[in-house]
Amino acid sequence: MTDAPTPTATDPIAPATLRLAAALVGVIAGAIVVILTVIWFVTTRGYYWPIWVVLPLALVTAVVAWVAWVLSSPAERTWLSLGVTITGGIYAAVLGCLTGVWALTTRSYFWPIWPVLGLGAVWVVHAAVVRLLVPHSDMHDRIIALTSTRSAAIDAQEAELRRIERDLHDGAQARIVALGMTIGMAEQKLASDPEGARRLLAEARGGATEALDELRDLARGIRPPVLQDRGLAAAVSELALRSPLDVRVQADLPRLPPAVESAAYFVVAEALANAAKHGGPTHIAVRLATSGPDLVAEVTDDGRGGANPNGAGLTGLRHRVEALDGRLFVVSPPGGPTVIRADIPFRS
Amino acid sequence: MRVVIAEDLALLRDGLTRLLRDNDVEVVAAVADGTELVAAVEAHRPDVAIVDIRLPPTFHDEGLRAALEAREKVPTTAILIVSQYIEQTYTAELLAGGRAGVGYLLKDRIFNVAEFVSAVHRVAEGGTALDPEVVAQLFSRRRGSAIDELSEREREVLALMAEGKSNAAIADALVLTVGAVEKHIANIFTKLGLAPSGNDHRRVLAVLAYLSRPE
Numbered sequence: 001m002t003d004a005p006t007p008t009a010t011d012p013i014a015p016a017t018l019r020l021a022a023a024l025v026g027v028i029a030g031a032i033v034v035i036l037t038v039i040w041f042v043t044t045r046g047y048y049w050p051i052w053v054v055l056p057l058a059l060v061t062a063v064v065a066w067v068a069w070v071l072s073s074p075a076e077r078t079w080l081s082l083g084v085t086i087t088g089g090i091y092a093a094v095l096g097c098l099t100g101v102w103a104l105t106t107r108s109y110f111w112p113i114w115p116v117l118g119l120g121a122v123w124v125v126h127a128a129v130v131r132l133l134v135p136h137s138d139m140h141d142r143i144i145a146l147t148s149t150r151s152a153a154i155d156a157q158e159a160e161l162r163r164i165e166r167d168l169h170d171g172a173q174a175r176i177v178a179l180g181m182t183i184g185m186a187e188q189k190l191a192s193d194p195e196g197a198r199r200l201l202a203e204a205r206g207g208a209t210e211a212l213d214e215l216r217d218l219a220r221g222i223r224p225p226v227l228q229d230r231g232l233a234a235a236v237s238e239l240a241l242r243s244p245l246d247v248r249v250q251a252d253l254p255r256l257p258p259a260v261e262s263a264a265y266f267v268v269a270e271a272l273a274n275a276a277k278h279g280g281p282t283h284i285a286v287r288l289a290t291s292g293p294d295l296v297a298e299v300t301d302d303g304r305g306g307a308n309p310n311g312a313g314l315t316g317l318r319h320r321v322e323a324l325d326g327r328l329f330v331v332s333p334p335g336g337p338t339v340i341r342a343d344i345p346f347r348s
Numbered sequence: 349m350r351v352v353i354a355e356d357l358a359l360l361r362d363g364l365t366r367l368l369r370d371n372d373v374e375v376v377a378a379v380a381d382g383t384e385l386v387a388a389v390e391a392h393r394p395d396v397a398i399v400d401i402r403l404p405p406t407f408h409d410e411g412l413r414a415a416l417e418a419r420e421k422v423p424t425t426a427i428l429i430v431s432q433y434i435e436q437t438y439t440a441e442l443l444a445g446g447r448a449g450v451g452y453l454l455k456d457r458i459f460n461v462a463e464f465v466s467a468v469h470r471v472a473e474g475g476t477a478l479d480p481e482v483v484a485q486l487f488s489r490r491r492g493s494a495i496d497e498l499s500e501r502e503r504e505v506l507a508l509m510a511e512g513k514s515n516a517a518i519a520d521a522l523v524l525t526v527g528a529v530e531k532h533i534a535n536i537f538t539k540l541g542l543a544p545s546g547n548d549h550r551r552v553l554a555v556l557a558y559l560s561r562p563e
Binding site: 166173174175178187 | 357364407464
């Protein structure tokens with residue numbers, strides 16, 4: 001787990017338990033009131049003195065019911081904000097009780113105004129301090145966002161690892177098995193059919209080169225060597241050269257953290273691949289620059305447009321970019337042009 | 349001898365077909381998934397079905413499922429599973445029921461063409477062909493049992509027996525006389541408490557049953 005303390009959301013306590021507690025308190029209070037009323041009825045029967053027990057009991061029952069209701073509600077909140085809510089309710093209950101007392105006694109000058117103002121002020125200060133010290137809703141939103149991008153990042157990594165395993169199995173490994181078969185056959189024929197054996201060995205040599213090419217492609221799909229050696233601008237320039245389309249690259253960048261460069265590289269690579277596959281564009285412009293705290297990687301093509309921002313490739317890119325707290329924008333109206341842009345913060 | 353091949357990668361399907369044809373094995377059908385395999389076995393009734401364990405759609409163990417299903421339908425078909433990895437659970441399933449005419453080989457075994465072709469023949473005739481890797485895994489599972497009582501030489505003989513090799517082939521591999529091999533086998537069976545059985549195939553199954561018995 002992380003070193004920095006993170007505020008945790010509360011789990012709602014089992015609603016059944018809370019309601020049971022509140023109900024129990026209510027029942028006991030009710031029983032006491034009933035007993036006292038019976039006593040009053042049987043004895044004095046004049047001025048309803050049990051009211052002085054009813055009022056505080058009502059206060060206690062109201063407070064317990066309020067706390068139970070707040071704690072059992074399913075909304076996610078931090079303890080600090082809960083504290084504000086609960087004390088607010090308690091103050092209200094107390095003030096209600098005092099108003100009840102006023103109603104039953106003096107009834108001239110509304111003296112409860114003073115506790116109202118006092119408790120009100122205390123509560124406002126409490127709420128303000130909590131809000132200032134702990135920007136609670138921001139932190140809360142952040143936790144939710146981080147949890148979701150983390151699980152998206154984990155899924156994306158799983159999918160990536162599966163892809164690599166399949167590529168290895170079907171590509172390089174298969175070629176090497178085929179290579180082994182060819183060499184085995186050549187071995188068999190060496191004495192009886194040397195010309196046939198020679199042909200098989202030539203075939204095997206070709207197979208070895210193909211296996212190496214498969215492995216090179218796979219490595220490039222994981223982490224291109226040129227990206228590591230010479231950085232994002234150089235790697236993107238190479239992408240541009242290798243693309244069959246006309247790609248202009250405009251880059252003005254220092255070296256950036258490897259994860260950021262890697263994510264930007266794959267955004268550009270995917271954008272170029274999509275353009276080549278669907279759009280039918282003639283010109284593509286790639287812009288790499290820093291803008292404030294962000295690296296901006298923007299690919300514009302003048303093709304047909306209509307790219308699906310929720311397609312598999314772009315969704316994978318979005319997860320990759322968001323895992324680094326970046327944002328991916330896809331603007332692709334039918335008829336073009338298409339703009340794919342990633343903003344990725346690079347300062348930690 | 350007639351075989352059906354099931355392998356989804358065209359490169360390997362064609363390579364295997366060529367290799368077998370070059371060695372006087374008739375490939376009557378070469379298919380790319382489990383459903384086609386079952387259909388081909390029913391249609392052609394081959395001696396052996398050589399099946400990659402990983403086939404579409406999920407590339408998990410469709411090959412094994414389809415091969416077992418094909419054998420349900422045509423019980424005379426022998427099954428030779430080839431794979432890029434060995435998984436113990438599949439071994440158990442393949443050997444379940446003590447049916448002979450089974451094999452489980454790593455694709456590496458194909459590189460030694462003569463041995464591979466002889467394994468295919470052996471399986472077609474109702475014998476077994478287990479990859480030495482498979483046998484090694486079975487052995488390691490039985491560590492701490494009577495296997496530890498066997499001498500080094502006896503363990504070697506047992507391993508080759510489990511692979512499905514005949515006495516003659518074992519003698520060849522270990523540079524012994526057939527008589528010496530037979531003596532070792534008798535000792536092994538006594539030490540493991542197995543009833544000696546004359547029939548080659550039965551004794552392999554006895555050994556494999558012993559080795560794959562859960563602890």
